[in-house]
Each structure stands twice: as structure tokens, then as C-alpha cells.
Amino acid sequence: MTKPVVTVTLNPAIDQTITVEALKPGSVHRAKAVRHNAGGKGVNVASCLADWGTPVIATGLLGSGNSAPFEAMFQAKGIADAFLRLPGETRVNIKIADLAANDTTDINLPGLSADAGALGRVRETVLGLLEPGTPVLLAGSLPDGLPADAYAGLTADFTAAGARVVLDSSGAPLTAALASTGALPHCIKPNRHELEDWAGRALPTDADLLEAARGLQRRGVAVVVVSLGADGALFVSGERALHGRLPPVTALSTVGAGDAMVAGLIAAFQMNGGLEDVARLSVAFAAAKLGCFGPNLPDPATVRSLAAQVALTSPD
Template structure:
């Protein structure tokens, strides 16, 4: 347990509307058009919010996971939640949760993703999620809205949920991309408290290339001026940029040999939320989020080592003030 939760011990709530079962296949070297012999195959209950919940549970943070699951193959999720003490508030829909195939190439040290189609939801399903969140909420609760939207839900679903949760006193972290992220940022209603786009996602929102660090920082500051309190731009092996208030930092650790990059961005989000739970300052925010991501790289699946190991990594994060 981290022992540092100070927001009254309120559980974090993660929302995953389009979860997935991640099937990770490890090969020596991926060559398109060739036959491969897999070294290993692993199955993990996944989706951004589920991955974040898993990392937070490893850290010792109480967490409730909700969203939409296919009743036909919910077992991997139920097993994960039971093993890690994550409260299961997912709604079950008829059908099966999608499967994402991830091919881990040991020679190239990278991962190729093939995402299969998932469930189709409707407005009734979204309303059920809204009611579930209303029952879970109390002022000061941190809520993560994460991942893509399933077919059938409107593009502004996250904007709607953000407005609901903010009105109830929640602190919303949004980790999505493309049209759902753009809609949530274009709303005239409440904006998320925190977002974590990567370079490509920020360029997509900005509608232009952002080739330099100065370009990325300017776009992040623009989002902050629009009303997003904390903007984090993840840069992969180069760490991340953190813009909050008058502070802009770059945090990074030396590159590590990764067992699996799957879920590293989700681990970074978990680190952000862990810092929020501690009411951490911008430096704590940067250190924990970078450390969570680096610690996850050394493990398969959405898993962290013990909190002391993560804290030790956090202490080594190099921080640079950005002008």
C-alpha cells in the first residue's frame, strides 16, 4: 500500500466504455507475409480504464471500475478484479467484449496492434452508466473516462459524462483521442480537469504538425488557457511535458529495456491519478507519472512492482523547467 492517500480515502472511479481482452503474442522478429512461431501468448483483461485500475490497485489505491462489458466473455475481467481487489461496477451487455491482438517483436523492441470490432451500445446503455456513476460519486472523487467509444454511442458521450461528474463535484481525467476528445474539449460545458494526449493525439486536436518541443508546449498551454487545469503530453521514451497553473515541466528517465510497451501510457495516467490522490504538487505529478510508466515497461500487462520500487524510480526522474 502506498500509505499516502489524503483525499479522505475516496476510491478512484475508472470508466471504460469500450474495454478489450489484450492477446499479446511474442515473436523473435515480425516479418509481414511470413509464418511465425510464437514464443509466448498472454491474455489480459484490458482497455485503458481497466489498465489504469489495475496499476492503481498495485499502488494500493482503492478503485472502482465501471463501464460496459460483454456478458459472453467477462471472465478475464472478473478474475482480474477479484485478484487485485478492484470493485466491479461494470454493466453487462449481451455479446462479447472485443479482442485486441498485440504482436510483440523482440528484435525491433516494438509492438504491432490489431484491434478487432467490439460491442455495439445504445443510449440506454449510456444512461445506465450515468446512473451508476451518480450512485458512486461524492464531492472530490477522481473519475477517469478512458479509451474509445463503442459503436452506437454519440461522439459527445465523454462531454456529457464530464458535465455530469463535474456538477456532482468530481475531478475528471479524460484519456481519449480523435473525435471523442475533440468533442469533450469543444464543449461549452465543463472541461476535464486533466488530459494526457501523446504527440500524435495533440497534433490531431490542433489540426497541424507539432514538430518541436516548443510547438507541443504552446499547444498544451493553449488547452490550459481554455480551462483544462492539467495538460500532460506523453512523449514515449522521452518522458512527458506537464503544464499546470504557471508551471511547465519536462520529466523523463533514462530508457529501459521494455518487456512490453502495452499499457505504458495507461500506467502514466495511473501515476497522474495517484499524485492527485495525494494532492501532489506539479513536481510530484511529473515524478509519479513518469515512474509509473517506466516501472510498467519492466512487466507484462497492466502491472506495477511494489510501491517502494516505484518511489525509488520517481526519485530518479529528471525534471526540467520549461519556459
């Protein structure tokens, strides 16, 4: 039987998506629709993996005051709930979807604070779930109260216990994890901007991106995936590199497409897929999610059909 994937979300959120005809700052708007989704990067990834049929255990930190949307989603999708509850409320992220401009404006509200004790409880929870080869996703931002090197410490601990750690974060937590003298993540998925932040320079071409990804490999990251939005993604592992892309897809919502890509990466790892499989499935997950509201995928047959259409080229 497939090992369950463990996702860790230390700073989850309830995504409130408000759809308006055209966003005009300073004006009064009448919303066309409002949706609420239990979110946060790791929660979104768990949701997509569950839709694909992969067993998932979701853990991290939730506020006890508004945990109902998460509990409802976990129950509906068969996701094992191993979240720790803290006093207070999980943060709310407001996303304003502008139909005229076809883009989304994000307003992220403050959330819970956590301390070393809470982080330690999450660490012990995950260590109790691990078997050799278990994929563990560390995803998203860190809550107030935790140091920037929190992911670096968790990565070292979980890797020592036999996990394959996938890290999807940005800013100081990502920088600290990549600068760690301990074990580095098995896989990371920065976007172009995040990779430029790490490299300290602009990366305008595929050759620039590939050079920076190779630099991360030399540091010890086995698989580097650079998400490029509508242009697909760059996949680098071992001596190989692939650029995967699909024809343009009509998007109902771009929210969570990057998280869907991470879910596809992990699903391919679970199948012991090669780099082609990883590229096809992760691009297909991201494209399939564009046709769904919230962190959801269509049926697996639709995703497989998209995976078969992914164009793979070598940037070398």
C-alpha cells in the same frame, strides 16, 4: 480514508499478446509465448492503481459472453466491479510483439455496440458513487452506437456532481470533449500526435508543445500532460510547466505504458501532490510498467525509487 478512484471504460478489450522472434508479413510464425490480459485503458489504469494500493471502482460496459478474465483480475487485485453487462462479447485486441524489431503490431477486433440506454445506466452508476473531489477517469475509445460527444456529456454531468474528471481518449471523442460548451475535463493526457490533431498543426519542439498545452488551459483544462514516449512527458498546470524524464529503461513490454502514466497522475492527485509530485509519479509509473508484462506495476518501493530519479526541467 482515501476516496476510491472511479474508472470508466466503455469499450474494454481482452489483450492477447503474441510474442514472435521476428514478424515477417505473409509468413508462417511460431509464437514463442501468448498472454491474455483483461484490458482497455480504464481497466489498465485501475489495475496499476490497485498495485499501488489505491482503492478503485471500475465500471463501464462488458460483454457477458467473455467477462471471466475481467472478473478474475478484479478479484485478484481487489478492484470493485461495477461494470454493466451487455449481451455479446467484449472485443479482443491482438498485439504481436516482435522481439527482433523491439516493437508491437496491434490488430484491434470489433466489439460491442451500445446505445443511449446503456450509456445512461453507466452515468447513473457513476453518479451514485461520487463524492466531492472523487477522481473519475473516462478512458479509451467509444463503442459503436455511441455519439462522439458521449465523453463531453459525461464530463459535464460528473463535474457538476463534484468529480475531478481525467479524460484519456483520442480522435473525435477527445475533440468533442474539448470543444464542449459545458465543463471541460480537469486533466487530459494526449500524446504528441493527439495534441497535433487537436491543434491542427505539427508540434516538433518543446516550445510548440507548450504553446498548444497553454491553449488547452485557456479553454479550461486545469492540468495538461503530453506524453512523449521514451522522452518522458510535459506537464502544464497554472503558470508552471515541467518536462519529466528518466534514463532509458529496458522494456519487457511497452503495452499500457501510457495507461500507467495516467494511473500515476491520478495517484498523485489523490495525494494532493504539486506539479513536481505529479510529474515524478506519473513518469515513474510508466517506467515501472515497462518492466512488467500486462497492466501491472512492481512493488510501491520500486516505483518510489524511480520517482526519486526522475529528472525535472523547465521548458519555459
